Amino acid sequence: MRPVPLVLALSLVALPAPAVDPPASYEQMAVDLLREYLQVDTTNPPGNELKAARFYKEILDREGIPSEIDEFAPGRANLLATLKGSATRRALILANHMDVVPADASRWTMPPFSGAVKEGLIYGRGAQDMKSEGILQLVTIIRARREGLALDRDVYFLATADEEVDFAGALRALSPAGWRERLGRAEYFITEGGENVIGDDGKPQYFGIDTAEKGPFWLRLTTSGTPGHGSRPLADSALNRLVRALERVRQHKTEMKVLPVVERFFRDQAATMEGPRAEWYRDLRKALLDPEAAQALYEDREASALLRNTISITVVRAGYKTNVIPGSAEAELDVRLLPGEDPQAFLAELRGVIDDPQVQIAPIGTFRNPNESPTDTELFRIIERTIRRHYPGVPVTTKMLSGATESVLIRPFGTVSYGFTPLLATSEEVATAHGDDERVREDTMRRSVAVFYDVVSDLCRHRN
Ligand SMILES: [Zn+2]
Structure with a gap:
């Protein structure tokens, strides 16, 4: 610990100490918010992502984090929230899509828009793809804001519409009519993808970061x-x-x-x-x-x-x-x-x-050239380091997604984009994305809160 200059020490005494919540409370917040968010029906088509954007905005307003909603078609909207940094480094975008694919309720053991918890599993359409990660991103910026984390780069929280059908939301967000001015200059973009597998022995086998996709x-x-x-x-x-x-x-x-x-x-x-x-x-x-x-x-x-x-x-x-x-x-x-x-x-x-x-x-339709991002980056090294600290001995590797994500749209701006999540799943649970009984483990949701926060804060915090 470095000695605190006297003047600063005095001014600190005069100010109320920032209230710092115990880390466990953010874990509970993540579980509670996910269960609530899973109840917002954003089945695409038709999407109705405006409802999800409003869900986010209400929470962000409460936390004093500025955000804006762009309703680019009736009921279809993107949301952008911003944590301001000193801008000595280029921005990080935490991106998540709000829409989900349809669910045939008759084939589910739990109602698909219930957020119900049974035997340690949280059920709902979007539990894997990708409302769980949206909530991890949200809780990360809430914690950064509450703890007064000083940032060298802006951190954007970007929630998009229509990823599951036509990318209309991301295309709008990256267009001049959307937020291209800001987003197009970002250095890093983190979104869905990646694959962290729990083996038959119940242990994590590897963390795979999606750096390329077909x-x-x-x-x-x-x-x-x-x-x-x-x-x-x-x-x-x-x-x-x-x-x-x-x-x-x-x-x-x-x-x-x-x-x-x-x-x-x-x-x-x-x-x-x-x-x-x-x-x-x-x-x-x-x-x-x-x-x-x-x-x-x-x-x-x-x-x-x-x-x-x-x-x-x-x-x-x-x-x-x-x-x-x-x-x-x-x-x-x-x-x-x-x-x-x-x-x-x-x-x-x-x-x-x-x-x-x-x-x-x-x-048929529009073809987008598949692309990839380098692995020799600060973000990749931070992810590796963070995973090693939280999961000693579990390898971190690269993964190429056989599907497509919004990464394909941002990489041409010169932005490094990874599909990364700390959430673990068995291959059976992974298969519930777009399938029946989509679910995520409550324990991995809780444990991922600190991992995700550590990655973002390490990458963005102010350095002298
Ligand atoms: Zn998805």
Whole structure:
């Protein structure tokens, strides 16, 4: 402890000491606020995120944290709250989306918008994706504000609409009509993603930080041909052509490639494994040269998705009556490209595979180039250090998400973006995101409060 100058010491005596809450009270706050927040129905469509923005704003107002709501379409809104820093360093954005995917209540054991707690689990649509993380971010800025944390950078709390459908909220927030002026200059962005797995032994296996993600490149195939009576087959009918094209797509093996982020993830995993697989994971490039290893990795659903561009045939539409040969047919492919891939080159590859000029192939919707952030950053090192302190011996690794998050929109601004959460989950619990009985462990929610706060305060606190 450094000696306090006399004048300052006197002025401190004159001021009431800042009330500092015990850390445990923030844990209780996080659990209580999450349960309340899960009751705000933001099913998208239609979204109604304005309700969630108001929920946040009421709390932020109470805490004296300035915030603004931008209702950019009826009922659709973003919220931005700001903790001001000295601006000697560029800002940090804590981002969370407020919308959730629909829930079929008849398939749930608990009502999806109840925030009910049973056997240490908090239930509700959004418990994983991603209202839990939104609350961790909120409690972090509340604590920073209450404790009078002096900041070198502005900390933004950004809650967005429509992540689950069209990114309309994030696109608006990053547009000139939104908050681009402020957000576009940030150094760091933390949002959903990452993967922290609890193993079969109940212990955390690793913390995975999402530094890269694949890009959805959805495609529609259409064919047309002569319609006719089903009693007299037409060899080159629209549907026969489509079936043949789809079979070629199904058989097509895309090339396996090793990106640095994926290489590190596998290498870190190898440390906890045994047998030939550990050998492969330690040196993926070498493994891919061995036909047996390459085949096994190709057939491993999880590993495969990290190593190559993937294609899932997801929609087929044709015909309306058993005895009528339809005159047209269409199918949709969910293609996911690795970061750095050229969509036009992939399209050309697929046209070559299908090898039928009568099958039209066209992209659906907007394609956003998949991107990644470096790991050699202060934020990455702080996350590693913090996890090591709170969970000694548990490895921290990188993870490439096979889905897409709002990171893809912010990285082009020169902002380092990570999918990071300290929340732990079993693979069964992870699968409840977008599934039935979505839930998060109360104990991980509590324990994550300090972890998240430590990361943010280490990154942003004032340094002499
Ligand atoms: Zn999400």
